[in-house]
Amino acid sequence: MSVSVLITSEFEFSPSLEAEWLKALPPERQRRIRAWPERRDRQRSLLASRLLLESLRRLGHAPAALATLRHPPRSRPTLDLPLQFSLAHCAGRIACAVSTGGTVGIDVEAMGALVAPDFPLYLTPAERAWAGRSARRFYSIWTRKEAVAKAAGTAGLPALPAVDTTPGARRAAFAGRLWRTAPIALGRGWIGHVALADLQAPLTVEHLPEAALLPA
Numbered sequence: 001m002s003v004s005v006l007i008t009s010e011f012e013f014s015p016s017l018e019a020e021w022l023k024a025l026p027p028e029r030q031r032r033i034r035a036w037p038e039r040r041d042r043q044r045s046l047l048a049s050r051l052l053l054e055s056l057r058r059l060g061h062a063p064a065a066l067a068t069l070r071h072p073p074r075s076r077p078t079l080d081l082p083l084q085f086s087l088a089h090c091a092g093r094i095a096c097a098v099s100t101g102g103t104v105g106i107d108v109e110a111m112g113a114l115v116a117p118d119f120p121l122y123l124t125p126a127e128r129a130w131a132g133r134s135a136r137r138f139y140s141i142w143t144r145k146e147a148v149a150k151a152a153g154t155a156g157l158p159a160l161p162a163v164d165t166t167p168g169a170r171r172a173a174f175a176g177r178l179w180r181t182a183p184i185a186l187g188r189g190w191i192g193h194v195a196l197a198d199l200q201a202p203l204t205v206e207h208l209p210e211a212a213l214l215p216a
Contacts, residue, residue, distance in 0.1 A: 001099065001100050001101025001102065001198055001201050001202075002099075002100055002101075002201060002202045002203075002204070003097060003098070003099045003100075003101075003104055003194070003196055003198075003201050003202070003203045003204075004055060004058070004097070004098050004203075004204045004205075004206070005095060005096070005097045005098075005106065005184055005194055005203070005204070005205040005206070006051045006054060006055055006095070006096050006206055006207075006208055007051075007093060007094070007095045007096075007108075007184065007186065007205065007206070007207045007208065008047060008051060008093075008094050008207065008208045008209070008210065008212075008213060009092060009093060009094075009210070010043075010044060010047065010089070010091065010092050010093065010094060011047075011210045012043060013043065013214070017214075017215070018039075018042065018043060018046060021046045021049065021050065022034070022046065024049070024053070024063065024066050024067065025049060025066060025067070025069060026067055026068070026069055026070070029069060029071065032071075033045055033046070044089040044094060045089070047089070047094040047213070048087040048088070048089050048094050048095075048096055049066065049069070049087075050213045051087070051094060051095070051096035051208070051213070052066065052069075052085060052087060052096045052098070053066050054096075054208070054212070054213070055085070055096055055098040056079075056081070056098075059083070059098070059100070061081060065079060065080070065081055066079075068080035068081070074154070074156065075153050075154075076103070076105075076150060076151075076153045082100070083098055083099060083100050084098070084099045084101075084102065084103045084104050085097060085098045085099070085104065086104050086105045086106045086147075086150050086151065086194075087106070088106045088107050088108045088146075088150075088192070089108065090108050090109050090110045090190070091110045092110055092189070092190060093108050093110070093186050093187075093190050093192070094108075095108050095184070095186075095192060097194050099196065099197075099198075099201070101197075101198055101201060102196060102197030102198040102201070103151045103152070103153070103196075103197045104151055104194065104195065104196055104197070105146070105147040105148060105149065105150030105151030105152070105194070105195040106147055106150065106184075106192065106193070106194045106195070107142075107143040107144075107146035107147040107150065107192060107193060108143065108184075108186060108190060108191070108192035109139050109142065109143050109190065109191055109192065110189060110190055111135060111136065111139055111189050111190060111191060112135065112139075113135055114135060114138055114139070114142075115131070115132075115133045115134065115135055115138050116128045116131035116132065116133070116134075116137070116138045116141070117133065118138075119138075119142075121161060122142075122145070122157070122160045122161050123141060123161075124161075124164055124166060126166040127141050127164075127165055127166060130166070136191065139191040140183070140191055140193070141165050142160075143191050143192050143193040144163075144165045144172055144181045144193045144195070145160045145163040145165060145172070146160070146193075147181060147192075147193045147194055147195035148163045148165075148172045148174050148179045148181060148195040149163055149174070150195070151179060151195040151196065151197060152174055152175050152179075154175075159174075162174060162175075165181070170182060171199075172195065177197075178199065179195045179196065179197065180195065180196040180197075180198070180199045180200075180201075181193050181194070181195050181196075182194050182195075182196070182203055184205050185205065
């Protein structure tokens with residue numbers, strides 16, 4: 001088993017390329033993305049799908065596999081392949097994690113001014129005490145929680161209070177089990193974590209330039 005994470009910086013691309021990349025997705029996913037009014041949202045989602053496609057290519061899967069992508073409500077997205085994956089994006093960064101064994105989740109956030117006291121319902125007393133009024137510590141906790149919830153297939157705010165990041169360094173407890181949480185380097189101004197069901201799986205992280213995702 002191995003887990004790989006691909007990351008790229010957000011960039012804009014042409015409407016014609018947007019239409020081309022949409023065609024690689026299932027019809028229902030195409031319909032949903034086209035309905036989003038913000039071009040930025042559409043393009044971030046498509047960039048995430050491009051990272052997923054690149055991950056599949058590296059594992060020897062055909063590009064047509066992307067056409068089996070499904071987004072079940074209140075659950076992790078799936079493919080008709082023997083692997084698990086998770087996608088995340090925020091202002092400036094897009095990320096994709098793929099696991100050939102156990103489940104995986106990933107979350108990335110652009111650093112802002114939010115602090116732990118702003119979210120008492122979602123952080124445990126121990127988490128709030130550790131974070132204090134440090135924005136960096138708050139976003140570190142938040143991305144760990146989000147990544148674990150996504151790995152467990154219960155993404156969404158209601159799950160976050162039950163994700164406890166205090167059991168130990170790079171471990172979190174949720175749904176009756178321990179999860180490995182590893183930070184991913186995104187550059188100054190961003191924070192992200194990947195969560196793994198397998199506590200010992202090899203993990204690789206690679207940053208891809210814009211040129212690696214554009215047509216030759």
